Amino acid sequence: xxxxxxxxxxxxxxxxxxxxxxxxxxxxxxxxxxxxxxxxxxxxxxxxxxxxxxxxxxxxxxxxxxxxxxxxxxxxxxxxxxxxxxxxxxxxxxxxxxxxxxxxxxxxxxxxxxxxxxxxxxxxxxxxxxxxxxxxxxxxxxxxxxxxxxxxxxxxxxxxxxxxxxxxxxxxxxxxxxxxxxxxxxxxxxxxxxxxxxxxxxxxxxxxxxxxxxxxxxxxxxxxxxxxxxxxxxxxxxxxxxxxxxxxxxxxxxxxxxxxxxxxxxxxxxxxxxxxxxxxxxxxxxxxxxxxxxxxxxxxxxxxxxxxxxxxxxxxxxxxxxxxxxxxxxxxxxxxxxxxxxxxxxxxxxxxxxxxxxxxxxxxxxxxxxxxxxxxxxxxxxxxxxxxxxxxxxxxxxxxxxxxxxxxxxxxxxxxxxxxxxxxxxxxxxxxxxxxxxxxxxxxxxxxxxxxxxxxxxxxxxxxxxxxxxxxxxxxxxxxxxxxxxxxxxxxxxxxxxxxxxxxxx
Ligand code: MSP
Numbered sequence: 001x002x003x004x005x006x007x008x009x010x011x012x013x014x015x016x017x018x019x020x021x022x023x024x025x026x027x028x029x030x031x032x033x034x035x036x037x038x039x040x041x042x043x044x045x046x047x048x049x050x051x052x053x054x055x056x057x058x059x060x061x062x063x064x065x066x067x068x069x070x071x072x073x074x075x076x077x078x079x080x081x082x083x084x085x086x087x088x089x090x091x092x093x094x095x096x097x098x099x100x101x102x103x104x105x106x107x108x109x110x111x112x113x114x115x116x117x118x119x120x121x122x123x124x125x126x127x128x129x130x131x132x133x134x135x136x137x138x139x140x141x142x143x144x145x146x147x148x149x150x151x152x153x154x155x156x157x158x159x160x161x162x163x164x165x166x167x168x169x170x171x172x173x174x175x176x177x178x179x180x181x182x183x184x185x186x187x188x189x190x191x192x193x194x195x196x197x198x199x200x201x202x203x204x205x206x207x208x209x210x211x212x213x214x215x216x217x218x219x220x221x222x223x224x225x226x227x228x229x230x231x232x233x234x235x236x237x238x239x240x241x242x243x244x245x246x247x248x249x250x251x252x253x254x255x256x257x258x259x260x261x262x263x264x265x266x267x268x269x270x271x272x273x274x275x276x277x278x279x280x281x282x283x284x285x286x287x288x289x290x291x292x293x294x295x296x297x298x299x300x301x302x303x304x305x306x307x308x309x310x311x312x313x314x315x316x317x318x319x320x321x322x323x324x325x326x327x328x329x330x331x332x333x334x335x336x337x338x339x340x341x342x343x344x345x346x347x348x349x350x351x352x353x354x355x356x357x358x359x360x361x362x363x364x365x366x367x368x369x370x371x372x373x374x375x376x377x378x379x380x381x382x383x384x385x386x387x388x389x390x391x392x393x394x395x396x397x398x399x400x401x402x403x404x405x406x407x408x409x410x411x412x413x414x415x416x417x418x419x420x421x422x423x424x425x426x427x428x429x430x431x432x433x434x435x436x437x438x439x440x441x442x443x444x445x446x447x448x449x450x451x452x453x454x455x456x457x458x459x460x461x462x463x464x465x466x467x468x469x470x471x472x473x474x475x476x477x478x479x480x481x482x483x484x485x486x487x488x489x490x491x492x493x494x495x496x497x498x499x500x501x502x503x504x505x506x
Contacts, residue, residue, distance in 0.1 A: 003043070004035040005248040009256050010047035010102065010240050013083035014058035017090045018296060019334050020257065020289050022306030023322050027286065027401065028255045029096045030323060034396055034456035036097075038480045043248045047102035047240050048087055050080040051220040052233040053137045072218040080105060093307045095315050095459070102244040104221075104237060112243035113236050114224045116275055121224075125171040125274040131211040134160035140233050142211070167211040168229060175270035176207050182269065188282050190265050191399065192329035195258065195285045199265045207266050238268045242277070251280040261285045284399055287331035304334055316458035317343055317502075320405070323457055328400045340505055350412050351450075351461075352502035357419060358443045359468055359497040365428045370444055370470070371437035372491040382418060382442050385411070385449055389484055392453050401457075408453045415446055444469060445489045452483050461501060470495045 008028045011021050025046065032044040049055075059079035060072070084103050091098065102109060120126055133142040138156030142163075151159055180203055183189055183196065190196040213229040214220070220230035242249045256264050264283045272279055291302045310318045321339045324346070326332030362368060388411045395404035418439075427436040451465035455476075466475045470493040475483075482488070 002040045003248070003252070004032075004040040005043045005045070005251045006032055006035075006253045006255065007045045007241050007251050009260060010049040010104065010237055011087060012052055012054055013048050013050055013080050013087060014052075014054045015298075016083075016086055017306060019291070019304040019306050019309070019322075020296060022090075022094065022318070023289060023326065024255055024257060024286065025091065025096055026094070026319050026322055029098075030319070030401060030456045031253065031255075031399075032097055033459065037452075037455055043100070043245075044098045045100050045102060045241065045244050045248075046091065046096070046098045047100075047244070048080070048084040048104070049233070049237045049240075050084065050103055050105045051231075051236050052140050053214075053217070053219070054140060055080055055083075056219045057137060076219050077105070090307050094310055094318075100244050102240045104240060109236075109240060109243040110221050112246075113221050113231060113239050116239055116242075116271075117224055117231065117235075119275040120170070120271065123274045123276075125174065126168050126212070127171070128166060129169050129209075129211075130164065131167045131169070132164040133162075133211075135163045136160040165215045167215065168213040168223060168226075169209045170212045170235065170267075170271065170274075172207050172209050172267065172270050175273055176203055178273060179203050179207070179266060179269060182279065183265075189269075189279070190261070191282055191284045194329065195261055195265075199261055202262055203266055207270075210267070234263050234267060235271070238263065238271065241280070250278040252282065254280050254283045256283060256285050258285045258287060285329075287326060287329060289326065289332050289334045291334045293333055293335075304336075309336070309339070313339065313343065314460070316461045317347065319457055320347065323401050324405045325402075327402055343502065344504055346409060347502040348500075348504045350409060351454075352500055354412050354415055355447060355465060355468065355501055356497075358415075358440070358447055359495055361424050362440055362444060362495050363497050365424065365436060366440060368495050368497070370489055370491050370493040370495065371440055373438055373441035373445075373487075381422065381439065382446075384486070385446060388449070388453075396456075404453075405457065408450060411446070411450055411453070415443060415450075419443065441489075441491070444495075445486065448475075448489045449484070464498065464501055468496055468498050469493070 006028055008024050011017065028044060028046075032042050036042045056072070056076050059076040080103075088101060117126070134145070134148070135141070136143050136153040136156060136158075138153055138158065143153060143160050148154070148160070153160055180200065183200060183203075187196070190199050212232045212235040213223050214232060215229055217230040220233065221236050223229040223231055241251055241254065254264055261283065269279045290296065291304055294300055294302055296303050306318060317339070321342055324342065325334070325338065362370065388407055391407045392404050395401065395407060422439045424436055424439050427439065447465060448469055448471065451462045455462040463476070466472065469489060471489070478488070
């Protein structure tokens with residue numbers, strides 16, 4: 001059994017999840033479900049990034065100002081506890097199938113980070129120096145003058161803090177050549193390709209040593225042997241992927257947004273090399289969502305709550321929309337109007353209508369019993385579904401998930417055409433039983449295949465289709481390669497046509 005270890009970024013808890021966080025999480029969930037179905041031993045890790053200064057700012061906002069030391073730590077701890085619980089509740093609501101959830105304030109993490117620090121220190125890659133720079137708490141990173149726009153961080157629209165303090169540094173520059181070599185010899189390491197070029201340029205021109213501690217902070221993991229210094233939040237957060245359970249390391253896939261590839265494709269591999277650990281197989285950076293064409297922001301007031309959308313339309317609809325709307329690797333836009341259009345056009349009129357059409361005909365013309373396929377079902381009527389499976393698998397393996405869904409919808413539309421061409425209602429009138437049975441069998445069996453392809457994307461819908469086809473829960477326990485073979489739906493199975501899968505929205 002092959003292992004498949006997949007991660008999402010661990011999210012800051014200074015706010016609740018929005019549609020962008022849900023996107024990464026749902027993509028990871030789709031892949032985890034796909035690999036589980038294929039019989040791989042999947043480990044899907046998520047978590048919360050709790051030691052960041054931005055969480056402290058959020059926790060103290062409006063609270064006892066001037067609170068220091070223990071008092072601050074208590075307030076922040078209570079805050080991160082509450083917020084982490086909220087994140088976990090949101091993921092439960094969205095039915096995310098993660099196997100573990102790591103919080104960076106947990107003992108397993110803190111212990112590991114300190115051990116890791118010591119290993120890197122022993123490799124000679126940590127040294128003390130004075131850092132002077134402009135720190136943006138929004139990014140939790142230092143900014144160069146050239147990155148600012150009129151003195152402000154372009155992402156957070158505020159002036160970074162001027163810091164000058166004695167810090168520990170990590171010798172990133174020492175790993176420049178090795179990193180470039182690794183990326184060159186492992187094209188799968190940074191994906192998609194556009195991001196690979198971006199990261200190569202970054203490593204060539206910028207990968208300088210970076211400060212990995214901050215002085216006199218009230219919150220965070222203390223540097224081993226020097227409690228006046230706190231470990232820089234990225235040098236702490238990245239380690240969650242190993243600290244959660246080192247038995248799974250190395251990860252097969254880190255799924256991240258394009259905003260944090262520098263950390264995942266330059267800092268992280270260099271840190272791992274320094275500690276003598278293997279590198280993750282692939283870091284995939286997806287694009288970003290805007291909302292109705294604008295950047296999502298609290299100030300604009302256009303932040304979309306994924307849980308509300310899921311409650312309104314259903315989890316599967318949200319998943320389908322997000323996965324279909326954002327093109328592979330590129331940016332996308334979230335719009336509820338567009339979601340409703342896709343719902344009516346592709347789910348209600350497309351998939352839902354096809355399922356209802358086929359099952360109604362089975363009910364009406366052959367008394368709700370899957371007919372015998374007679375001549376073996378494969379003739380001029382339908383050239384088989386191997387091409388759909390072939391395309392689907394290849395898109396899923398290369399993470400081109402929107403195309404995998406396009407394939408399913410091409411399949412749906414071929415079946416619609418098949419119904420129009422063969423006109424089963426005419427065959428029923430002519431009493432052409434052989435032909436009628438054959439057509440209905442082909443249609444129903446193909447619905448089973450479509451339901452399987454949709455399983456990672458729309459697990460509730462898949463179950464509903466299986467139920468309506470009379471297959472029940474046992475279908476889901478079948479071996480993936482077996483399910484792809486023609487003939488899984490046995491003649492004689494009694495169907496149970498149920499409610500419409502996607503009632504039209506008005
Ligand atoms: N805590 C760090 C990650 C540490 S991982 C070791 C962090 N957290 S975050 O809460 O800011 O989440 C950033 C991630 O959220 C992005 O990389 C991306 O996965 C997701 N997204 C945030 N906004 C997004 C959009 N507008 N669109 C798509 N994804 C977005 O960075």
